[in-house]
Amino acid sequence: MTLNPLLPFLMAGDPSLEALPGLLAEARALGLDAVEVGLPHSDPIADGPVLQAAAHRAIGRGATPRRVLESLAGLTDSPDLILFTYVNPLLQLGLDPLLRLLEPTPVRSLLVVDLPFGEEPGFEAELRAAGYPMVPLLAPTTTSDRAKALLGQRPDPGPGAPFAQRFAYVVARLGVTGAGQGTDLDPVVARVRDLQGITARPLAVGFGLSDPASLRAVRALGATPVIGSALVADLTTGRPIKACLEARLV
Amino acid sequence: MTLNPLLPFLMAGDPSLEALPGLLAEARALGLDAVEVGLPHSDPIADGPVLQAAAHRAIGRGATPRRVLESLAGLTDSPDLILFTYVNPLLQLGLDPLLRLLEPTPVRSLLVVDLPFGEEPGFEAELRAAGYPMVPLLAPTTTSDRAKALLGQRPDPGPGAPFAQRFAYVVARLGVTGAGQGTDLDPVVARVRDLQGITARPLAVGFGLSDPASLRAVRALGATPVIGSALVADLTTGRPIKACLEARLV
Amino acid sequence: YAPETLMQPLLDLEAAFRAALDDPGFQAELKAELRHFVGRPTPLTPAPRLAAKLGLKALYLKREDLAHTGAHKINNALAQALLARRMGRTEIIAETGAGQHGVATAAACARLGLRCTVYMGVTDMARQAPNVARMRLFGATVRPVEAGQGTLKEAVNEALRAWAGHCTEAHYILGSALGPHPFPTLVRSFQTVIGEEARAQVFEQAGALPEAVVACAGGGSNGLGLLIPFAGDGLRRMAVEAGGHGRALGEHAARLDGGRMGVLHGCRTLLLQDEHGHTAETASVSAGLDYPALGPELAALVLDGKVEVRRASDDEALAAARLLCETEGILPALESSHALALLPALAAEGAATVLLGLSGRGDKDLSTYQSRLEL
């Protein structure tokens, strides 16, 4: 498997749900295997100001969970999607409606930021069985033992599965999503190397990465950098996604 | 001794110290034996709004106790004066300076509203010996036994002495000085009759009396009505004292 | 239901909490501070004139309004600050709604020499301005939170975010019995002193337990603190929510008949939300009762039928406050006034003896009382 060079994050519904398919097609055209799509939530406790504002704009424009998933149905030229969300909207939809909504979409996995393994075991197991595994998150505060356990609880489906279903998400720094305030990369480099000694699955590295140097440093480790808040902020200015992504692919 | 038909009260220094001798001369010309002259005080706790305001105006115009007494020195056509005052200004002057200031004036007695008998026994005795007895006050709350004691403690110097040194002051009602708010005369009439059974000395009746009917009712008892706040208020309007007093002598 | 970044800090906190509970040194330190600094035990005041007015035989008020800083919040804030110091933390993060928890935390931090940052919604900062001034006097930094309605929910969001950024050196002192485990347990555990004292006091004064025990419930720290120790007593335990000014979603903060199970701020509980799982807006005259979720433990007790939940409207709470002022000379917080507002109904249902938790004093609510009661 070749290295996925960038994992972009888009907030569904910002600037509009109608624009989302086009943005995804552009990402695919640039050769990206996967994109994170954020489900706008009222109380995004793991997100910094940029994604909070984007979520609240999207909610204001009617981007409900149901309508977001409906807008993704039947897309043929999309990368694999990782649905980035908080747990409550999924619980309120309920398992069966959620599965029916997911089925026609390119969503391949779920990244539920406030659902540690074990809090909703039945729900998580059903989703996994239906082809929607949960992405494991590994934070700076995650000890080595805990990392091993987490990776075991949300196992690698193996090389036959796409990146979106295999990768673990390495949280680069303490805090919330958002462009880095001069993030020191040394600690995350060390952590990625340690994790690569534990697991063979692909790693994505996010939170606070936006400058080309940081992205290159992640790639140099053989990991995939995530670009979220910086991309959302760029798109808000009206800059085309192609230009936004290309600048971060070098 | 004929009945003194009215005991007027004037606030020294209001409207001005310069006007005081003239006002006193007018009172004497009307045949009044005695006049109360108030020493303006900063905290007149027994006075209603009219006399408070008059005192504060007078203080503002420089009517200090010393200057008030100086302005009374050497008057030849004044009735006998009763110096109406609070105790602190007298204490601050001191006994000897006070006596020196009193000596050339027509002041014949002191009505110190916040000096019950016994609080400053030496001071009071020296003043009495020098010819300045304290006027006994008899309030609605003064019991018959207490009235007898008070009249004994500040005894009647006898028929040879002027009204100003002989009379006891009957407080007509509860509260502070000031024109009556429709004072019911029955209780004070009863009290005056009771007191006339205890003592033969002249009685003055004040607090809340201003209308001619009330004044006549007091006179009908053989007592002298005091006219204070109403007179001070009248003088403030610029009405001549002669007119003010004549209206209340009928 | 917490982000992974917070999972290890939460596990560490739970371990430290368990260890502290088992440490007689910690318990003695906490007890001494509660006694000498907070002023515990707070009194239990018989309220004979109010009882007579309402047709009750006897009414007892548990006086958390007399605790230092003016509300029950200090019990938990001080205990958690001691725990944080024991864990070697030097910084404290807190959220606040009405400001009472923020003031209590700022005071506890000043007392123990810890740096303190309090997140507070801009709406709450405006309506509880005196508490902002008090926090600043205690040396705390108050950070305004502009998002959403600018009330407690947003303040918790922002405090959780801040904690995720500083969880290695900072402790987060959550003030209500909510948030991710072990916070609800911590807060409840540090607040049950209210009910333990009240139970002993009412026994001493009345020689018997009351027929009903009543508390207001925002997150649930005061409600649980008072009600839990009466668990085995077979009496009515009642919690009163903010009925706001209407029955439609967004016009109140009554989670029992307006909410359904959901996840907010790391815990699964009764939550006011729309069909999409977005947290609903709330309304209450009381800044301390407008949280959209009931604490999970209280919700469980309610759903289990062990605690009754009622609602009191803004107007009912205001009227109840005035009545207590005029009959007993005690000025209750708007939160506590919601509990008081239940008394007429309780009397009508035949209750004769009631114990009620006065969670705080109403000084912070004076401007609301003045404008709403036209003083």
Next chain:
Amino acid sequence: YAPETLMQPLLDLEAAFRAALDDPGFQAELKAELRHFVGRPTPLTPAPRLAAKLGLKALYLKREDLAHTGAHKINNALAQALLARRMGRTEIIAETGAGQHGVATAAACARLGLRCTVYMGVTDMARQAPNVARMRLFGATVRPVEAGQGTLKEAVNEALRAWAGHCTEAHYILGSALGPHPFPTLVRSFQTVIGEEARAQVFEQAGALPEAVVACAGGGSNGLGLLIPFAGDGLRRMAVEAGGHGRALGEHAARLDGGRMGVLHGCRTLLLQDEHGHTAETASVSAGLDYPALGPELAALVLDGKVEVRRASDDEALAAARLLCETEGILPALESSHALALLPALAAEGAATVLLGLSGRGDKDLSTYQSRLEL
């Protein structure tokens, strides 16, 4: 030194007071109310961080700020209200300066079902507006007094006048240890509970008495209340007056080195006055300390060398308040801050252990703290 109209009521009051003191029923009623309603005993709080900052070995704070309504004033107000009810009075008249005595009296009257009218200077009404609102919530009528500087002195004038008009049905609850006999005795007698508790508490906590006991002194109710019970102990007893913003007459309320003996409000004592015996104007950032006379009993103790009197300026008091806030998490009233302001000097004089009376809480002074400390 009272008008004749008030002499018999004052004699009656003294007789009723003596009888009540001898009546175990009255004493039991008072004790129960002090415990269950007021929250006595108030705590004695060790203040180790402030002590260390000041170079003291130990500092203990007697926490009258935790008494119901937020200051020591309730001890006397409640006791006198009970006495009034015992005398068959149904109406209460009171004066107030900072508003704490007015609030306490309004609360006590609400508690006992007595009608209450409070006289308050217009200047004080403006700078202590929250206390005006609290009195009104408790059902009291607050009458503005426009005369003079619009502060406590004028309020006492007006209350005395009102009492003279209603002395057959009303009792006048004077709040400071001043006024005509027997008021100074009454007030002192109902306030010594402060020092009695503090003495026992400091013994319990420290195993010994402190080297100095410090209180602020306006009229003297708090000062006497704390200091009298330490009379036989051979320690330094200190009262702190308001130094205001200058040493000239009118710029402060320091009666010891600025005043001389005189009569005001029915008692002979140290008084700030001009050469004519007119009461002088005073100035203090604290509405509770700007009374121009020291209570007569405190003045006598001072002149006898038994109590030391010092002054603290507005600025010193404000700085001391901030320091207590930041080191111990306690917000003192501006009055109490004057006592705190003496501590650096006491430490410099070699005092190692100090007990200080925190007469009230600073919530009422928040707007002054905000503007003067630039929060």
